[in-house]
Amino acid sequence: MSLDKATVRRIAHLARIDVPDADLEPLAQELSGIMNWIEQLKEVNTDAVAPMTGGTDMKPAWRKDAVADGAQAEKVLSNAPERHDSFFAVPKVVE
Amino acid sequence: MTDLTRFTIAQAREHLRKKDFSALELADAHIKAMETHRDLNAFIVETADLARERAKESDFRIKSGNALPLDGIPLGIKDLFCTEGVQTTAGSHILKGFRPNYESTVSQKLRDAGSVMLGKLNLDEFAMGSSNKTSYYGHVKNPWKARGHATELVPGGSSGGSAAAVSAHLAMGATGTDTGGSIRQPAAFCGIVGVKPTYGRCSRWGIVAFASSLDQAGPMTRTVRDAAIMLNVMTGHDPKDSTSMPTKMPDVEAVLGQGVKGLRIGVPKEYRPAGLNAEVGALWDKGAQWLKDAGAEIVEIDLPHTKYALPTYYIVAPAEASSNLARYDGVRYGLRVPGKSLDDMYAKTRAEGFGKEVKRRILIGTYVLSAGYYDAYYLKAQKVRALIAQDFEKAFGKVDAILTPTAPTAAFGLNDKVDDPVAMYLNDVFTVPASLAGIPGASVPAGLNAHGLPLGLQVLTKRWDEATLFRVCQVLEDAAKFPGLRGGA
Numbered sequence: 001m002s003l004d005k006a007t008v009r010r011i012a013h014l015a016r017i018d019v020p021d022a023d024l025e026p027l028a029q030e031l032s033g034i035m036n037w038i039e040q041l042k043e044v045n046t047d048a049v050a051p052m053t054g055g056t057d058m059k060p061a062w063r064k065d066a067v068a069d070g071a072q073a074e075k076v077l078s079n080a081p082e083r084h085d086s087f088f089a090v091p092k093v094v095e
Numbered sequence: 096m097t098d099l100t101r102f103t104i105a106q107a108r109e110h111l112r113k114k115d116f117s118a119l120e121l122a123d124a125h126i127k128a129m130e131t132h133r134d135l136n137a138f139i140v141e142t143a144d145l146a147r148e149r150a151k152e153s154d155f156r157i158k159s160g161n162a163l164p165l166d167g168i169p170l171g172i173k174d175l176f177c178t179e180g181v182q183t184t185a186g187s188h189i190l191k192g193f194r195p196n197y198e199s200t201v202s203q204k205l206r207d208a209g210s211v212m213l214g215k216l217n218l219d220e221f222a223m224g225s226s227n228k229t230s231y232y233g234h235v236k237n238p239w240k241a242r243g244h245a246t247e248l249v250p251g252g253s254s255g256g257s258a259a260a261v262s263a264h265l266a267m268g269a270t271g272t273d274t275g276g277s278i279r280q281p282a283a284f285c286g287i288v289g290v291k292p293t294y295g296r297c298s299r300w301g302i303v304a305f306a307s308s309l310d311q312a313g314p315m316t317r318t319v320r321d322a323a324i325m326l327n328v329m330t331g332h333d334p335k336d337s338t339s340m341p342t343k344m345p346d347v348e349a350v351l352g353q354g355v356k357g358l359r360i361g362v363p364k365e366y367r368p369a370g371l372n373a374e375v376g377a378l379w380d381k382g383a384q385w386l387k388d389a390g391a392e393i394v395e396i397d398l399p400h401t402k403y404a405l406p407t408y409y410i411v412a413p414a415e416a417s418s419n420l421a422r423y424d425g426v427r428y429g430l431r432v433p434g435k436s437l438d439d440m441y442a443k444t445r446a447e448g449f450g451k452e453v454k455r456r457i458l459i460g461t462y463v464l465s466a467g468y469y470d471a472y473y474l475k476a477q478k479v480r481a482l483i484a485q486d487f488e489k490a491f492g493k494v495d496a497i498l499t500p501t502a503p504t505a506a507f508g509l510n511d512k513v514d515d516p517v518a519m520y521l522n523d524v525f526t527v528p529a530s531l532a533g534i535p536g537a538s539v540p541a542g543l544n545a546h547g548l549p550l551g552l553q554v555l556t557k558r559w560d561e562a563t564l565f566r567v568c569q570v571l572e573d574a575a576k577f578p579g580l581r582g583g584a
Contacts, residue, residue, distance in 0.1 A: 008458070011461045013442075015417060017457065018442040027455075030516065031458060031459060034455075034517060037406060038406040041403055041476065044479050046482070049481050051477030051481060052484055053477060055308040055311075061337055075196040076196075078194070079193055080426075080427060088426050090437050091436055
């Protein structure tokens, strides 16, 4: 499976990573190399196989849907690059 | 004056309790070693003052007869564990200046057991790498060098700072994390013990996430006993991690003397491809012989899907990483690069904050999860993963443990050109299958190659059977009589 420049541009946008135009072609080649190597999985017959969706065979545990923590705005905001009062500040989203 | 950094954790524990020296003296010796060996670049942050403060608290408890299990033991913490008030970077520029207001469950448990944190250890960025060369904070040097050569070697990765610090006696032990071999491979490269327990043994809460269905914390130490002592403290149920095991792990220090008499040890033929490094193959045979001499039976086994483990991993891990790393957006913590709009700020921040390998994996992960490709790649990989896990299940119907090499080579040169990402990924060819299956694995230093560089042997057991894992490791350690960096562990 080869990735072209347009595909790299699209996935870079989906991943919200700015990729300069000049880097698209080399990146496409690099990612194609990895994807071509991954193609070998097609050889494996997985018709009757259920996917392994996690790292454990344990049944997910239930817990009470209760508040266990909270009301720590100062702590939550202490690493904010920019804040106003008790809010994270970001560039204007709504015109 | 005795060099206090030469002791193992088990020895230091005894000396501290007998008051042969104080926890503060022990901390000071390690702080001095850490400062003297800054050239290794093993630590991203040193916390000498905090270490002295905690050592004094340990001395107080020891004096009053209330010593905790790890009281006064100086440890390094991989900089992937969130530590309260102490910068946590994951080796990435994007977490610039991040100081968590909370402590990861594993580092909290080590703290509650009285251990003394020396600092935060360097790693590949977001634990993605096998050489420690992807860290934003610079590469770590392996304290080992080939006999008669000045060439600097990599410590392995991603827990390269942890492995280097423990190997060079800067810390008595360290935490590592292992997603595809990140504890075991650097342990082998630096001649120390590294244990990845069963997925679910250690809580993942407060550990910067890479691939959530694979990430698992574990100890890195100079002896098997020390690893057992640390792991006994690190494990346990945590309501904050829904995948953590509710029942307690059996005491793995208590089983160390039990030997391997009567155990069946599997040797998988798929781990001996044509072209396997001759010294690695010979050491593997030697390891099997040691176990046989100790009364185990060696059985050849099949793990037929082994060759598909790496490509499976390079779908599953990047897919999970692309999702986990979506949180780094410049809004709540770390680096922010201003942009014209919110979207522009995200894209610029992530472009500047992530390194090359991390971006590569995010893009691969985004691609395999994107519309139209999910079934062909991600779902397919999850199915092959199931087959790999079934291989192990079948094998453990016949054997109690599996013995393999840890890595295909000894440590390679820091300046060796590895331009092809896939060539770098091959470092983890022997460690990744166990990660996918979620089973425990450990690397034990077992010998030196012709150039005097450490080689490790890997032991694997079935889920939740760390007891057998440690029994086998102890027998290998006893037989190998590995010299350690200083010519004596």
